[in-house]
Amino acid sequence: MSLIRIEDAWKSFGALEVLKGVSLEVGEGEIVAILGRSGSGKSTLLRCINGLEKIDVGNIWVDGTLINAPDADIRKLRETVGIVFQSYNLFPHLSVERNITLAPTVVKRIAREEARDIARDVLRRVGLEDKVDAYPDQLSGGQQQRVAIARSLAMSPKAILFDEITSALDPELTGEVLRTLAELAGQGWTMVLVTHEIGFARNIAHRAVFMHAGTAWEEGPPKQVLVEPRSEELRNFIQSVLI
Numbered sequence: 001m002s003l004i005r006i007e008d009a010w011k012s013f014g015a016l017e018v019l020k021g022v023s024l025e026v027g028e029g030e031i032v033a034i035l036g037r038s039g040s041g042k043s044t045l046l047r048c049i050n051g052l053e054k055i056d057v058g059n060i061w062v063d064g065t066l067i068n069a070p071d072a073d074i075r076k077l078r079e080t081v082g083i084v085f086q087s088y089n090l091f092p093h094l095s096v097e098r099n100i101t102l103a104p105t106v107v108k109r110i111a112r113e114e115a116r117d118i119a120r121d122v123l124r125r126v127g128l129e130d131k132v133d134a135y136p137d138q139l140s141g142g143q144q145q146r147v148a149i150a151r152s153l154a155m156s157p158k159a160i161l162f163d164e165i166t167s168a169l170d171p172e173l174t175g176e177v178l179r180t181l182a183e184l185a186g187q188g189w190t191m192v193l194v195t196h197e198i199g200f201a202r203n204i205a206h207r208a209v210f211m212h213a214g215t216a217w218e219e220g221p222p223k224q225v226l227v228e229p230r231s232e233e234l235r236n237f238i239q240s241v242l243i
């Protein structure tokens with residue numbers, strides 16, 4: 001069964017039609033890379049999947065629940081599907097540990113002690129165990145982004161959406177964040193990644209999706225789609241990214 005199933009999703013902002021019939025499925029444990037030009041609706045699609053935006057027409061199921069139903073439990077949806085943004089949005093006045101334990105203790109009502117153990121576990125997964133007592137401004141951009149990833153993991157989501165999380169980072173910091181993602185990929189997490197890192201997508205994603213003209217224009221195994229694209233639109237896009 002698909003963990004995420006999007007069926008003919010449409011979404012406009014005023015007169016601007018952004019999603020024009022997107023259909024996409026993400027299986028449990030699957031890693032899907034989403035690529036496409038600026039403005040093609042990649043972020044909008046992710047935001048619709050975890051309830052930050054609502055589609056106008058179509059259906060989205062997450063873990064068997066229709067999330068665009070009028071009575072959908074959006075809070076539960078956000079626990080099921082985590083999202084990590086380009087701007088990591090850590091609280092500057094809270095320690096790394098507290099940044100991570102905040103949602104588990106407040107939203108999930110997990111005891112502080114248990115939440116601390118969770119924080120240590122997720123920090124280990126992103127290679128930052130030794131930063132548990134640090135404050136965000138004592139960390140590099142790459143480390144802050146890895147804390148943001150750890151914070152998302154701490155809620156034990158079934159899937160995590162990553163929206164161009166390396167775009168604001170210098171190349172050497174990008175490398176460490178991509179290595180963290182590659183490690184998570186090896187641990188069986190279900191991940192949807194919007195990325196411009198074509199090489200990375202080719203190496204770790206099970207499937208690549210090219211968003212164009214408001215649809216999932218072309219999709220398939222990355223080694224095929226990103227190496228021998230069928231459509232001229234995708235060929236042009238890949239060329240423009242590689243230049």
Ligand SMILES: Nc1ncnc2c1ncn2[C@@H]1O[C@H](COP(=O)(O)OP(=O)(O)OP(=O)(O)O)[C@@H](O)[C@H]1O
Pocket residue numbers: 013016018036037038039040041042043044045
């Ligand atoms: N809340 C909003 N209100 C109005 N317009 C919006 C809103 N969110 C997105 N848009 C518009 O929808 C279009 C798609 O935006 P979106 O952010 O999904 O693109 P994207 O593919 O993620 O682009 P990028 O690669 O630059 O991040 C853009 O033209 C954008 O300006």
Ligand SMILES: [Mg+2]
Pocket residue numbers: 042043044163164
């Ligand atoms: Mg975007």
